[in-house]
Amino acid sequence: MSVSQNIPSQHRRDLGLGAWLCYEPAFVPDHEAAMQRLLRELPLAQETIRMIGRDVLVPRLVAFCGEPGLRYRYSGRDHDAAPWTPTLRALVDQLRSVTGTRYDTVLCNYYRDGRDAMGRHADDEPELGPSPDDIRIASVSLGSRRTFRMRPRVGGERIDYLLGEGDLLVMGGTTQAHWVHEVPRTKAAVGPRLNLTFRCVRLAR
């Protein structure tokens, strides 16, 4: 299967119903240096989301980058891709050769400390692909480890990964249809973490 062509099979996890994960620890070996470069390169900003009639600050900094002309709707707003930065370009090329998937955009989330978080959701927007029953998200986590929690939409056990320090987690197949995920707040003293979720937007159109 091309999606994991160069990822060893012991790193694959079958979640059933056509959902699967690939976990590759320390995919980015010098993750702290990569994070520092990206913090200089990325147009990170704190966005607002409309909730019950008022604008609320999102608890993290966000940037959306990718190929020219691509647009992606999340948190109730359209986002036009800012250009790839040199560090993102190198990562997306590396992901293509390791996974066989041609990612065209990336959503970057910067968690400044344990108060920053990501609520429970699935990445199931209609523009994501390469096809509706095979949404591929390659998540690269730099800096401190945080809990990445997955729960089945119906019944079953949750799965926790502690993602950071250059780890790669690829979600594919029907994962977004059957599972939701989140990065919960924590009272633990955690350092900053930059998560990059590479996505396929164009191919789904």
Ligand SMILES: O=C(O)CCC(=O)C(=O)O
């Ligand atoms: O920070 C993470 O590990 C998760 C990010 C995420 O859920 C997303 O970008 O949709």
